[in-house]
Amino acid sequence: MVNSNDPSIKKADTYEALRDQGASKEKAARIANAQARDDMHPSKKGGKAPPYEDWSKKELYARAQEIGVDGRSDMRKDQLVKALRNH
Structure with a gap:
């Protein structure tokens, strides 16, 4: 479980959900922090690069x-x- 006072994780609930789904700590933190920013929408960026x-x-x-x-x-x-x- 992430410490809710940990300044490196901006959205602890998202982080925990991603970790429960099997995401690495690094990936979960990256996504949770991106979702916490108003100017970033990680779920809308996918699919633009070739497989x-x-x-x-x-x-x-x-x-x-x-x-x-x-x-x-x-x-x-x-x-x-x-x-x-x-x-």
Whole structure:
């Protein structure tokens, strides 16, 4: 359970719901904090990028590097897709 006085989590109820659904702590915090801002609407942004299957391995690797996926150097394309989706 998140401490309701934790200044890094802006919407504790959203954070907890996402964690209960299996989201990582990082992902839950990112979404909860984005929803807390009036100028951000994370649920309305999705679907604009092509699916990971359409990306090249080089593009997937660069994205994995950008977000800090461990073990990316040894991964095949399908493993990079799975790791990015589960991050």
